[in-house]
Amino acid sequence: MIFNSIDFLIFFPIVILVYFCVPQKLKKIWLLVASYYFYMCWNVKYILLLLFSTIVTYVTGLLLEKPKINRKLVVGGSFSINLLILAIFKYYNFFISTISDLCGKAGIEVTIRKMDLLLPVGISFYIFQALGYTMDVYRREIKAEKKFVNYALFVSFFPQLVAGPIERSKNLLHQIEEPHFWDTKRVSYGLQLMVWGFFKKLVIADRAAILVDTVYGNYNVYEGWELVVATVLFAVQIYCDFSSYSDIAIGAAQVMGFTLMQNFKQPYFSQSVSEFWRRWHVSLSTWFRDYLYFPLGGSRCKPLRHYINLMIVFLVSGLWHGASWTYVIWGGINGIYQIMENILNRKYKLPLISEKIGGKMFKMLGTFALIDFSWIFFRADNISSAFQIIRRIFMVNNMWIFFDGTLGTMGLDFKDMFVLFIALEILMFVSVLQYRNICIRDSIAKQNIVFRYIVYIVPLILIAVYGIYGASYDATSFIYFQF
Numbered sequence: 001m002i003f004n005s006i007d008f009l010i011f012f013p014i015v016i017l018v019y020f021c022v023p024q025k026l027k028k029i030w031l032l033v034a035s036y037y038f039y040m041c042w043n044v045k046y047i048l049l050l051l052f053s054t055i056v057t058y059v060t061g062l063l064l065e066k067p068k069i070n071r072k073l074v075v076g077g078s079f080s081i082n083l084l085i086l087a088i089f090k091y092y093n094f095f096i097s098t099i100s101d102l103c104g105k106a107g108i109e110v111t112i113r114k115m116d117l118l119l120p121v122g123i124s125f126y127i128f129q130a131l132g133y134t135m136d137v138y139r140r141e142i143k144a145e146k147k148f149v150n151y152a153l154f155v156s157f158f159p160q161l162v163a164g165p166i167e168r169s170k171n172l173l174h175q176i177e178e179p180h181f182w183d184t185k186r187v188s189y190g191l192q193l194m195v196w197g198f199f200k201k202l203v204i205a206d207r208a209a210i211l212v213d214t215v216y217g218n219y220n221v222y223e224g225w226e227l228v229v230a231t232v233l234f235a236v237q238i239y240c241d242f243s244s245y246s247d248i249a250i251g252a253a254q255v256m257g258f259t260l261m262q263n264f265k266q267p268y269f270s271q272s273v274s275e276f277w278r279r280w281h282v283s284l285s286t287w288f289r290d291y292l293y294f295p296l297g298g299s300r301c302k303p304l305r306h307y308i309n310l311m312i313v314f315l316v317s318g319l320w321h322g323a324s325w326t327y328v329i330w331g332g333i334n335g336i337y338q339i340m341e342n343i344l345n346r347k348y349k350l351p352l353i354s355e356k357i358g359g360k361m362f363k364m365l366g367t368f369a370l371i372d373f374s375w376i377f378f379r380a381d382n383i384s385s386a387f388q389i390i391r392r393i394f395m396v397n398n399m400w401i402f403f404d405g406t407l408g409t410m411g412l413d414f415k416d417m418f419v420l421f422i423a424l425e426i427l428m429f430v431s432v433l434q435y436r437n438i439c440i441r442d443s444i445a446k447q448n449i450v451f452r453y454i455v456y457i458v459p460l461i462l463i464a465v466y467g468i469y470g471a472s473y474d475a476t477s478f479i480y481f482q483f
Contacts, residue, residue: 001041003248004201011038012252015158019256024179028149031256035158039122042162046120049085054155056081057130061137061144061151075138082127089117090124094323122162124320128287130155133169135291142169150176157258159249163242165263165283172258180257189441190254195459196430197247202467204423205240207416208233210468214411216379219389224396226410227389234379235372236424239268242281266435268371271363273337276371284320288313303346310342311335321378326386330377337370419466 001007015034022030040047060078064071087095093114103110133154136142145151154173160166215222215230222230246263253260263282270276277285296309311332318331380386401407408414433440444455 001038003245004198007041016255019180020182027180028153028176031158032149032153032156035153035156035161038158039156039161042121043118046118046123049089049120049123050126050156051152053082053085053127053130054152057134057155058145058148058151060134062146064134064137065144071138075134078134079131082131086123086127088115089120091319091323092117098325125164125166126155126161128284129166132166132287132291133173136169142173145169145173147177157253159252159258160260163245163249164281165246165249165261166287167260167283171261175258178257183257185445186257187255188445190251190256192441192444192456193251193254194248195251195456195463197244197251198463198467199244199423199459200240200247200427201244202463204420204427205237205244206468207412207420207423207466208237208240210416211411212237212379216381216385216389219385219392222410223392224394224398225401226398226406227393229401229407230410231372231376231379231389231393235268235368235375238375238378239264240427266431268368269364269431269435270367271360272367273334273341273370276367277334277338284317288317292316303342307339307342310338314338325383326377326380329383329386330374333374333377334371337374423462423466 001011011034015031018030019027019034036047036050039050057078060074063069063074096112096114100110100112133142133145133151137144145154150173153176154167154169157167157172157176212230212234215226216234219227243264250260250262261283265279265282267276267279270279293309293313296312297305298309299306301309314331314335315328316331317334318327318329321327321330376389377383377386380389398406407417412420430440444452447455
């Protein structure tokens with residue numbers, strides 16, 4: 001079951017209706033049942049993995065608070081078990097293929113059978129969330145959760161179960177224990193955020209995906225600016241796709257009275273790569289910062305060691321995103337960006353570029369260009385394809401495609417291109433307001449009732465009319481589900 005499906009549009013209202021009708025003591029149990037049902041809709045068998053990881057980390061938390069126990073051994077065992085699960089289901093075939101390829105190049109024939117395993121949806125997310133809890137208890141930042149229902153709901157809470165945000169125990173666990181009541185304003189705000197998420201997913205992301213898939217799937221027949229357009233639109237696609245899931249998840253949780261962490265903070269307005277990573281997938285970036293980067297020594301060490309720490313974090317981040325060398329290279333490129341930025345900041349204490357509006361725009365565009373270049377490896381099917389795409393980008397300077405109708409032959413007709421353009425203008429307008437810390441929902445709430453309902457209804461009409469549907473449309477999964 002995914003958010004942009006009829007199943008969810010039936011499931012969610014039922015969950016909300018029952019949730020606010022049952023007594024407080026039953027709300028947690030109902031949400032736990034709903035969350036497990038939500039996950040079972042993907043694959044009934046893999047619910048056992050979710051339950052097993054939950055039990056292991058729950059018991060680990062309890063053991064860590066017992067006196068006279070080897071705490072390092074306990075937490076190490078928990079990490080080993082959970083990471084082994086992740087390695088088997090997500091990385092086993094990747095490692096086998098890599099070993100076979102290396103042995104083949106060395107003239108050694110190795111035959112290791114691959115496993116026919118379906119990647120459990122959301123496994124990287126819920127395992128990281130559970131391990132984050134384990135580390136928080138180990139560091140004595142929180143007390144171990146004694147109530148199993150509370151902890152099981154923390155790990156499996158359905159709005160953010162399969163694609164984040166990766167919640168922290170310090171934020172979500174205490175909310176599970178608190179009573180929740182119907183609040184019209186809060187419910188309205190949550191539904192508005194969900195609608196905005198659906199707009200970004202169905203009107204922008206899935207429409208941009210048509211052009212991106214067409215060009216990247218046949219990159220050998222495109223060149224120059226055609227590939228540039230597709231690459232820029234992939235940056236739009238992945239942002240709208242992933243941030244839309246976060247918006248829907250945060251909005252759904254808000255309807256029920258829960259506050260999840262903000263996962264995206266207008267990342268393409270960043271003026272440096274380091275700022276981009278403070279704004280992009282915040283829950284994952286801060287997870288790696290707190291549980292990997294800082295334990296490695298962070299920046300409180302010699303420059304060389306600091307650069308090694310940065311590279312380790314980004315390589316692991318790349319591998320977290322997918323079992324492919326393209327993701328590892330993508331992570332490595334961003335690690336190199338961070339290291340080069342750090343070197344420049346150490347060498348030049350004063351800003352190299354003016355802080356006036358022109359200089360800020362230049363830095364934004366430069367940062368976007370660097371990030372968008374790395375997205376080529378993220379999107380390409382393999383390393384060879386990525387380098388071929390880069391080579392073909394520089395083959396010709398065919399800027400006439402913007403005027404001769406070529407754009408209409410790249411998967412989207414002119415009507416869809418126009419819809420995408422208008423939708424991007426709306427996205428830009430909203431993003432600028434958010435960047436300036438203007439609470440749009442508060443601003444809407446202050447308007448008269450006619451204006452408010454126009455704002456509520458128009459996005460629904462746009463989604464219904466211009467969302468990507470049709471006979472060939474099968475509720476396109478969110479990109480980050482595969483991670």
